[in-house]
Structure formats: C-alpha cells, structure tokens
Amino acid sequence: VTCGDLCELLSAYVDGEVSPAQREWLELHLERCSTCQGRLGDYRRVRALLAALPGDSWAPAPRSRAAVRRARRGGVVRLWSVIVALALGLAAGAAGTVALRGGMGPAARGIALPVRVGPSVRPAPGPARVSGPSADVGERMARAVAAEALPETRSLPEQDRGAIVVLVYVGGSRRPVPDRRMTIYRVDDPVATWSALQQAVSDQTGESLPTGTAQQPASPILAWPRAPQRWRLHMV
C-alpha cells in the first residue's frame, strides 16, 4: 500500500467513517508519514472551509405550500411557468421564420411566424406604458433563437417575475415547462407586444387573437380556449 492509495481512507478518517481497526492502523501510519499528515491537514481544512459556506442565516419562507395547494386543486403548479405564450416579431435576417409553440397538450402544434424587428416590439407611446423592449432586444432575441439559445425562467430576477413574460417555443417542445427548446423574455409593454402578436398571427393564420387580454397582466391564468389544438396562451 502506498500513500497514494490512502486518500480515501484518510478522507473517511477525517469524516469519522473508518472502523476502529482502520483508525488504529492509520494513526500508527500517520505518526511516521509526513505525506499523509499533509493530506490529512488538507482534508481537515476542506471540512473547515465547507463550514464557512454562506447561507446559514438564510431562512426563507416556503413557497412550496402555496404551490402544493395549487397542485392539489389541479391547477398549474409552477407560478413562474404560468406564462404568456406570445409570438413576437423577430428579426428577419437572423432567423427567417420561427416556429412558436404555446401548447399545453400533446396535440399542440407550432405556428410559423414572420420574423421582424424594430417597431413591432417597440412600446407604443402613452402615459400608462412603461419603457418597452427596444429593437436591440428584438435583435438579440432573434440571434438567440437562431442559435437556439435557451434562457432559463429561473434566471429571471424576482422583480421581473410578476411582469408579462414571453415564452417562445422554438419547436420541438410540446410542454410549457422550462426545457431545452424554449426561450423566455420579459415584455415591458404587453400591449404593444400583444398587438404585434395579433398582427403576426393574423397574417400567418388568418385567425384573430382576443383583444385587450394583454391589458390584464395581473389576472390569473387565462387560456385562449378557441383553438386549444393549436396553442394556448397564458399570462400572469
């Protein structure tokens, strides 16, 4: 047995996970082996460092209870995943067309929307409207879509979670949960974005989205029941 073979045993020794016989043998060895003494010191230091990890004073209230209650009622269980499935006009040069999905059920299908940038995602003027996404956002979104970039809902900072969030399914996924085929953005101006979506869907499919829905961002889950086989739209 070489000292190199004793790493696991030394680690377990520090953790109090050796048998009495192993302990006795190891302590005898340690008395005359400076290499193992050094390694033992390293393992002890690792334990001490891990004790210094932050978070001990953090005592968050459970979000889970409310979510579990919703689950019991059969509702949607991820607050942050209750999302507006909006199609955006995205940059034409970057991605051509983008298949957008908002389907909840297995029968959901994607729709192809023309890719545009600029005015369609800029905020319309008006006192009630906050600053909206700029053309730069649209361009970056288009690039992200083109590259199949996959932002995470979980990465949205807390203060953005109550806002309208756009969920762009880039094909492939049939589930409205974070997975590898989905992109999510906040929309600062839901009215302007909704208008762009209405126009895009109308151009592409000849169908009409309900008007005014985007003006109710604080409403509970809103589904668009008229075409459940094509997509379903939610907003928080």
Add this chain to the structure above:
Amino acid sequence: MIIDDAMVAAARAGSADAFDAIVETYHVRIARYLYRLVGDQEVALDLAQDTFLEAYRGIGRLRSDLALAAWLYRIATNHAVGFRRRQQLVIWLPLLGWATAHPERSCSPPADEGCEERECVQRALLALPRDRAACLLLHAREGFSYEDVGAILGISTEAARKRIARAKEQFKAAYDLQREGERRR
C-alpha cells in the same frame, strides 16, 4: 416539528396537514442545501418548490427503506443536477437596464477577509460537478453518513466514500485557484 413515521404515513395516505408539516420542517434545510449547490437564492427557492411538489406527487411511492429526509434530499439533488445541465445549454441574455437598476447584484469586491473566503468557498464548490458537490454537502454540511449519502445518490456506500474523497481533492484545488485569483487582483 418532529416528523415521525405516523406523520409520514399520514402524508402517504394523502393528508394535506401532514404534508404541510413536512414542508414546514424541511423547507429551510432543503432550500439552504440547494442554495449551496446552485449559488443563487432565487433559483434555490424555485428548486425547493419543485422538490416539494415532486415529493407531494410521489410520497405515495416513498420506499419504506429510504428515510423521508434522504428521499427529499435525493429529489433536491436531482433537481439541482438537472438545473445545472439545463444551465449549460443556456445563453442568458440580460434584460435591458437590469444591471444598472440593481447595482447590488453586480460583482463587487468582498468587504472583508471572511466574506472573501466565503465567496471563494462558494465559487470553488460551484466549480465542482454537481454530484461531487452534492456528496460533499450532504456529508459535511447536512450531516448524512456515507451510507446515507450513497442511499440519497443511489450509489453504494463504497462509491460514496470514493466520490467524497475525490470531491475533497477537487474542491481543494478549486479553492486554491480561487484564492490565487483573489491575491492577484
């Protein structure tokens, strides 16, 4: 609150009160564990929520040979590993103006030596593969034995022992690297 076998049995039988008690008892522990694994409190809270939702749905299938705590940590670990996997697929695009609106979120030099060390420890831990980091945390911070760590991760006790020893080596190397980087700043 003590979660005894009767409470677990009640939760398995569908008692909402019993499950609420489980959430109440374990939420902070699980959330802190996840925070140390993923390094972000908001993410940790989301993952904790996912953990308890999965537990709620699956508690009827809880095996009698696996303690409730170990089972919850197993679910939490799986969620953290899954999160990391998805994160590696992600290119995050910051929202416009967010960084300037929330300067406290930006990376600023730690205020003191202790703070600096904690930062280095956290970053070193985050540099480890999630299953290795989970091993370290489960034993050194959550107090599980090697046998329990093996049960939580679905590996043998011997494999847990090896993995923990290897994780310590990796952690030390990552920590030394972090400290070296701090000194050069």
